[in-house]
Amino acid sequence: MKRVGILGGTYNPPHIGHLIIANEVKHAFALDEVRFMPNALPPHKAADKQVTKEQRLEMVNLAIQGIEGFTASSYEIERGGVSYSFDTMSALMTQDPDVEYFLIIGGDMIDSLHTWHRIDELVELVTIVGVGRPGWKSETDYPVEIIAIPEIDISSTLLRKRFHENGTVTFLTPPAVESFIREEGLYGTGAYKK
Template identity: 35%
Template sequence: MEKLKIGIMGGTFDPIHNGHLILAEYSRISFNLNKILFIPTGNPPHKNSEDISPNRYRYDMTLLAISTNMNYYLSTIEIERKGVTYTIDTIKYLKSKFEDAEFYFILGADSLYKIHKWKNYEELLSLCNFIVARRPNHNNKKLEKRKDDLNTKYNSSIHILEAPLIDISSTQIRERIRNGLSIKYLVPRSVEAYIEKNRIYRD
């Protein structure tokens, strides 16, 4: 019997956008993942919590964005966790809940270069697979070398994803809203409507 293969998409999702969804779907198809868990961060160590929208907004927007895909699921484990949330704690928790599953953590190339700054990154690299999305204007040879070096040194399982290079960022979307510009086609229509209704990112 084959192991259940679960993808993990983590992020502040402030807001979630079509780039996230495209990356998730290409990962699901390319690596034959059974499902993908979207996990909005609670209190990430690398960001000031005061700069992040309230949990309920980010939860609602993520739920709206993934509701049309039966392979996507929303997890609140980081939102509900007290204190600073670390990826390794999330992975350990999920592995204890899904003992027979194989996990694939989806991240961008910029995060792979900084992974040595993550808490217990050496252990983390041994606990799950990693799917890395290329970024626009990134050096592909440099990325391949980074992947190979980590795989060799830590016996990790890091894979580069072949997918469209979608240059959308949550920061860009927030700035467009503050400047009164359209975000149509950058986020799902349901998320756009939610942002408009709740007047998020207006200040």
């Protein structure tokens, strides 16, 4: 049976922390694939009207290009609406019943699991894998396989701020993502020519 991890998020923008999480979980759970799945509308965050969902998907594709076992999924973007994990995982399991799915979440999400849509049913459907994140307790009463990974205190919020202030983002996001952001003039960078 194929083992697939789902790593959802806004990816606004994707950064090296996302790649570290995916790689650590892939190896810890012997996953065949980790799918990076940008959401259409996040249930826990306000939507960013400055960056389109298509741009976020393209940034994910650029971030993972050439990395074996990493793929990008447009499933939630194509479906549209609010992206609830229960709905997504139910649909994926119906489409691919021969796949064992692992839902990968960060420490901030572990702490808020009690607020998730249909969480009691979700934990019966899939294995939830949690990874620590600086500044979060990463504790829950729900069944979550929590693994320790090298923690790096980086967030998409930090990256957006760095881009806006013309600060350095070297080593924080893949070079192809940085180039795309500057070419598209995202996060207040303005159009950029090398």
